[in-house]
Amino acid sequence: MEINMLELNSQLKCLTKAGDLRSARNLFDRLPHRDEISWTTMISGYVNASDSSEALSLFSKMWVAPCVRMDPFILSLALKACGLSVDVKFGEMLHGYSVKTGLVSSVFVGSAMLDMYMKNGRVFDGCRFFDDMPLRNVVSWTAIITGLVRAGFNSQGLSYFAKMWRDGVDYDSYTFAIALKACADLEILNYGKEIHARTMKKGVDTTSYVANSLATMYNKCGKLEYGLRLFGNMSKPDVVSWTSIITTHVQRGQEQQGIDSFLRMRECDVCPNEYTYAAVISGIANIARLDWGQQLHAHVLQVGLAGSLSVANSLMTMYSKCGNSNSASIIFHEMTVRDVISWSTIIAGYSQGGCGEEAFELLSWMRREGPKPTEFALSSVLSVCGSMAILDHGRQIHAYALTVGLDQTAMIRSALINMYSKCGSIAEAEKSFSMSENDDIVSWTAMINGYAEHGYSQEAIGLFEKICHVGLRPDSVTFIGVLSACSHVGLLDLGFHYFDSMTNEYRINPSKEHYGCMIDLLCRAGRLREAENMIRSMPFERDDVVWSSLLRASREHGDVECGRIAAEHLLQLDPDCAGTHITLANIYASTGKWREAADVRKLMKSKGVIKEPGWSWIKVKDQVSAFVSGDKSHTQAEDIYNILELLASKEELTIQDLASILYVSEG
């Protein structure tokens, strides 16, 4: 009998290890006799396959089976199953049973119990249980640290990590991995480096989990090149390593390299998973390559990963960034499970796509039925309020952010400053800015840009000069603000001083936008030749914005030659642009070159170019009205034009004047 059981149990083990649970179960069910080891092997097969319901149902059968004694092996497996299925009720029952039988003192049972509470989100119960454990090993310590870190209590996790050392328990690769994740989430590079040194001392720094965690830590702390170098030392990067490589490239703005890495990983026969697809799809989103995005969408549908949260979320981002809000919306509505990221993503997509109303609708739907909005969703709708200039809505969102305690997050603060200044209330923007801590360059940038847009150039420049005194560093966007402020008041020398300091002092490569500010500055000063030279020396391919600046300036300064050159470049990029034709014609006309002007008009006609009139809109009494230049379709059109004429004729009209005119016209 003894020999027979040994033989059968090994067979059972072979089958579960190979993942053939059906044959294993077949053999198990036909066994003439089942001992503790048979039960353990079978249950562990289900637990390893994450089939917690089958594991627990088998456990209940064993509970009532005769001649089987409960032991720590089976109990820890059952607890693990409770952690997997998030079944805290059954877990608590097992806790009571373990205390009654004394099995709770087994370090295996204890560690599994602790992990069960942590996985069920009962962090406090887990910690209390850990403090009462009679015996703890490296697994128990790692379990408590993991639970804390996963719940976002990173510092508490690290304090257990330090306590563990003082208790004389040695770290292993599991412990290092989770401690490094805590450092990554807290972005504390120095402690991360210290742990890196310890992993090297132990000789585990090149093992998959540790190397991946180290790379993540360096990436999150902004040391991207360091993180990438670590992968070079790995003998065989696994799927997580490849995913991190792709993510790092995408974060650095090297999308093409990210996509290349994705292709290289497939050549190395590493199979991508949901996180890998999410990473490469976000890369594709950044460069707005709809065709590649659609290919990957089809591909994830084929491999059955389209339903995964991270994949669906990144697909929504991709479609939104490609200007396809409709496809993003279809994905969102078809999702059976949505997390807070899904909601924030679709709201941001609508906001950036100019679908302000849909963004508001989604936010109220989220507030009714979804998770609590975070700063991501709120800052998106604040930007909608700014671009649509609806101050009342903006104030309401501000009030909501206050009540949920998000108003002092950096993201909301800068979004509020932007919203208020875009809505024309620079005073409220200043108030939001003055209430903020001095630790956030994004808010400073928003305020500088707000001042610049409102023509308060001196204030913008003054604020920029203060940045260094509070220990901050201007970034690329900050420079756009201060350069456009210089451009508005024509401070040519100061503008060039800041522009040069970008590369010399701050090591920031000027982007198209920075060049645009400088070219504007030169144009306003009438230095059209220098502007043209600067455009030609720019290290960028498509530069229609700057050529049209030059074209407009040529019109103002009556420079036919410059205007012709600028228009030529613009028409190469967009041959049917009505504005370019008209401005060029006006330049010729204003300098008396009537024949050339007429030629341009004829050219327009032959190409069939039609000038679309510009639209504007205004909100009056909760109703948005659109109007267009020359429009006479409004029922009170005559009154409107009368008032317009009065406004144009009189230098200064008071609000009282306007009110009396309106009163008269409304009868």
Next chain:
DNA sequence: AGTTGACGAG
């Protein structure tokens, strides 16, 4: 012949 803990997503 059997048991516990880890890294990657907006």
